Amino acid sequence: MSHIGPDAILSKRKSYFYPATYHFYKNPPQIVSGSMQYLYDHNGKKYTDFFAGVSVMNCGHSNPEILQDTIDQLSQLQHTTTLYLTQPMVELAERLAAVLPGDIKRTFFCVTGSEANEGAMALARLHTGKSGFIALTGGLHGRTYLAMSVTGLPMWRIDDNLNKEKVFFIDRPYSAETGYEAAMAKSLAQLDAVLEAHGSEICAMLAEPIQGNGGIIKYPGNYLNEVKTRLEKYGVLLIVDEVQTGYGRTGKMFAIEHYDVVPDIMVTAKALGNGIPISTFSTTDAIAASFNRSSASTFGGNPVAARTAVSVLNYIEKHDLVRKADELGKYLREKLEQLSSDFIQEIRGCGLMLGMQIQSPRLDLTSAEITDMILEGMKDRDFLVGKNGWNRDVVAFQPPLVISKEDIDAMTSALSEVLRLL
């Protein structure tokens, strides 16, 4: 295919997309191909990808081992729906049951993270007969209406008329001002107050085990345990949103394993399909029994997506990617911590899900503007890093889990130069 180039793409986006659509970089490249941890632009320039399409490409771009299975499935059978019997989706459900925590073993397949969170919330309502939700400030759960209603990041709440009376927000256990422990005590006190006043109306609390878009926020070790104990007293379920953290990203198969807590319902998406859209909500036999009215998703469990996902799980296991993410994550963290710069406030996260909180020692620039300058400088040096955070001032490192130490060395050395030149 001939490449029309970034200017033509920007112009077509301007004409045919909504103004809501935005992009990274003042001078963005046209990305035309990918191979494992590398991306290539229209001029053949090679970039090392440290964002993985927002934590999707855990097994790398156009991974040949996985592609082989996807293409094989594409050429045999593309689509039927759950109304017909096909093999990949049941194989995937069985494989998931083996890796999901605790007694979680039943899975409903859909396509996006938002949709899977909606399904999980419907399930919680059906099971408990209650309808309210508790959610954390700083959390992101999706673009659909209920998922957006429980999203605690102002930037992603695009409608002022979201369902307010049914959603109770409590503060996330993180505060740069007071520190984690004080923030956790405050968050739990707020949870106690909400449960005491409204526990009989609330069906579930949603939380990401590590907030992604909220700025890579990992909670104190016992936070979710304390939360779960409190929720159980009121018959409130815990839905854990592993859309961004799942499938090895944090150095565990699922990030909830860092906390020694088994949720009632687990939601996954993104990395499961390594670029082919697929998402899940999974639960125990007991809770699944309440989901007994007919339901189906046209594309959920599609043979191509399901076969690809089985291949992804095989690849993660065969290439020991969970352990690799843990080891390389520790190495990357060490290297980031060695960078000395007035612009770095904190390094957060674990595994290959790390965030660098940026601060501005300069009066003329905000921390968000500095973050953009870092992204731009890194792109010019052939590294694509991400950004997130409440104020869009956290540099995100979420590379494909197939990167090497050499990639990390080269990236951190470029970053050191970019920070020095700010």
Ligand SMILES: Cc1ncc(COP(=O)(O)O)c(C=O)c1O
């Ligand atoms: C934690 C989390 N949940 C849900 C979503 C929404 O997923 P999707 O964009 O696939 O609907 C996202 C998207 O980034 C996410 O990070």
